[in-house]
Amino acid sequence: MLTDYHLHLRPDDPGTDAATYFTAANAECYRTAADKRGIAELGCAEHVYRFAQALEVWRHPLWRESAVDDIDAYAGFVREQTDLKLGIEADFVAGREDQMATLLAGRDWDFVVGSVHFVGEHAVDHDGYEVYDHRSQRPDELWRRYFETLGEAARSGLFDILAHPDLVKLWGGRRPVPEGDLCRFYDLAMDGIAESQIAVEVSTAGLRKPVGELYPAPAFLQMCLAAGCPVALSSDAHVPGDVGRDYEKALEMLERLGVGELAVFERRVRRLESIG
Numbered sequence: 001m002l003t004d005y006h007l008h009l010r011p012d013d014p015g016t017d018a019a020t021y022f023t024a025a026n027a028e029c030y031r032t033a034a035d036k037r038g039i040a041e042l043g044c045a046e047h048v049y050r051f052a053q054a055l056e057v058w059r060h061p062l063w064r065e066s067a068v069d070d071i072d073a074y075a076g077f078v079r080e081q082t083d084l085k086l087g088i089e090a091d092f093v094a095g096r097e098d099q100m101a102t103l104l105a106g107r108d109w110d111f112v113v114g115s116v117h118f119v120g121e122h123a124v125d126h127d128g129y130e131v132y133d134h135r136s137q138r139p140d141e142l143w144r145r146y147f148e149t150l151g152e153a154a155r156s157g158l159f160d161i162l163a164h165p166d167l168v169k170l171w172g173g174r175r176p177v178p179e180g181d182l183c184r185f186y187d188l189a190m191d192g193i194a195e196s197q198i199a200v201e202v203s204t205a206g207l208r209k210p211v212g213e214l215y216p217a218p219a220f221l222q223m224c225l226a227a228g229c230p231v232a233l234s235s236d237a238h239v240p241g242d243v244g245r246d247y248e249k250a251l252e253m254l255e256r257l258g259v260g261e262l263a264v265f266e267r268r269v270r271r272l273e274s275i276g
């Protein structure tokens with residue numbers, strides 16, 4: 001059985017309002033696209049920062065301009081009007097773990113996707129809040145901080161799935177990249193990942209970004225597998241046409257690394273299902 005658990009029902013652009021995109025007809029478009037690609041298990045994971053309640057966790061400028069929708073209306077819509085699993089993509093914000101735990105608690109998610117998009121106040125994947133604006137910052141320092149934060153995110157226990165694990169590489173050669181063997185950075189996250197036994201996301205989204213690679217790099221995934229972590233497979237689609245996109249490349253990597261099962265979630269209980 002194939003999964004796509006990291007779906008957004010709308011693009012990230014401003015003006016993509018809930019009333020237009022959180023509809024049964026739109027969810028059906030994602031289901032139809034998944035059927036064509038043989039993907040049975042679908043879940044949506046809208047960005048937490050687009051919901052007003054997220055401002056109780058963090059008041060970053062991007063969040064303040066984006067947090068307009070109601071998180072309970074979203075959850076109710078998914079449960080009542082779609083056949084998708086109910087997830088959310090929640091940022092790891094260092095120092096705000098208790099507030100995020102409160103936000104996530106009391107809502108009956110099937111799974112919570114945990115993401116590190118920010119290092120401090122700056123985003124690794126958003127050119128409006130670019131971490132790379134600090135020209136003096138050497139890539140090694142940024143990568144060190146990113147992977148340390150990723151390990152903390154796993155260790156926090158807030159999340160079921162660790163999203164796009166090496167997102168920091170997104171810009172490819174358009175931003176400075178450390179030289180040499182990158183495993184020295186992956187290592188910084190491994191204690192937290194191993195301790196938490198979190199499901200590690202294999203995401204095809206990186207293939208659609210300047211870097212043009214799967215997340216994570218095979219060497220990083222191998223380290224997670226050696227630590228005993230299962231894999232969650234996703235596309236991070238923001239439009240129906242990207243559901244399950246490039247899965248043949250992800251499946252090829254998984255087969256090469258001996259992965260025969262994927263993590264499946266229901267009400268935050270995990271089980272493994274054969275890819276088949």
Ligand SMILES: [Zn+2]
Pocket residue numbers: 089115117163164
């Ligand atoms: Zn993300």
Ligand SMILES: [Zn+2]
Pocket residue numbers: 006008089236
């Ligand atoms: Zn996402």
